[in-house]
Amino acid sequence: GVTQSPTHLIKTRGQQVTLRCSSQSGHNTVSWYQQALGQGPQFIFQYYREEENGRGNFPPRFSGLQFPNDSSELNVNALELDDSALYLCASSFGTDNNEQFFGPGTRLTVL
Amino acid sequence: GQSLEQPSEVTAVEGAIVQINCTYQTSGFYGLSWYQQHDGGAPTFLSYNALDGLEETGRFSSFLSRSDSYGYLLLQELQMKDSASYFCAVRDNTGGFKTIFGAGTRLFVKA
Numbered sequence: 603g604v605t606q607s608p609t610h611l612i613k614t615r616g617q618q619v620t621l622r623c624s625s626q627s628g629h630n631t632v633s634w635y636q637q638a639l640g641q642g643p644q645f646i647f648q649y650y651r652e653e654e655n656g657r658g659n660f661p662p663r664f665s666g667l668q669f670p671n672d673s674s675e676l677n678v679n680a681l682e683l684d685d686s687a688l689y690l691c692a693s694s695f696g697t698d699n700n701e702q703f704f705g706p707g708t709r710l711t712v713l
Numbered sequence: 714g715q716s717l718e719q720p721s722e723v724t725a726v727e728g729a730i731v732q733i734n735c736t737y738q739t740s741g742f743y744g745l746s747w748y749q750q751h752d753g754g755a756p757t758f759l760s761y762n763a764l765d766g767l768e769e770t771g772r773f774s775s776f777l778s779r780s781d782s783y784g785y786l787l788l789q790e791l792q793m794k795d796s797a798s799y800f801c802a803v804r805d806n807t808g809g810f811k812t813i814f815g816a817g818t819r820l821f822v823k824a
Contacts, residue, residue, distance in 0.1 A: 640817075641817070642815050645812050655809055656811050703758070704756045704757070707755060
């Protein structure tokens with residue numbers, strides 16, 4: 603399945619954070635989402651074969667990487683209080699990703 | 714831009730049938746998906762419709778009308794374990810690949 607690390611993370615405003623995801627074996631597409639409490643997941647971006655090929659309404663301080671070994675990263679610079687949320691990665695095969703497999707998420711708290 | 718509307722809460726009794734509606738507005742519609750999320754858990758894929766009509770998967774069915782920009786998820790023979798949040802999500806390929814989630818419908822199943 604899809605795994606994410608760390609499970610929980612506490613940072614202070616202005617810091618930088620890197621969240622990691624390991625996709626399901628064989629999946630070549632990974633998407634990252636931000637989910638605030640009581641809300642639906644908000645699409646951050648999608649990577650396909652190590653290239654970003656879709657992006658939601660998030661500022662450039664949200665960036666990502668996808669590696670050939672089914673792993674990926676979400677980097678957030680200059681953390682703000684509103685970045686506190688659950689961050690989910692989801693993997694799928696192909697760019698259509700109609701069926702996405704989600705990881706358990708990383709709970710980020712920014713103080 | 715893209716937007717989805719779904720009811721915030723639905724309550725039903727065990728054994729009943731419940732329908733969760735979703736209307737969407739998007740410029741590059743490519744399909745409608747449904748996900749289930751239990752408290753503290755990750756979203757799990759339920760069904761997907763790219764074409765008009767009904768898709769059935771066990772107790773769950775999903776319907777799409779592209780001309781009405783409308784879909785619904787039908788849950789039959791409700792069980793207590795079906796108490797969860799349900800999200801509709803649209804696939805939009807305008808300016809890159811995106812998956813846009815609704816705010817979610819909280820389903821409460823009563824005995």
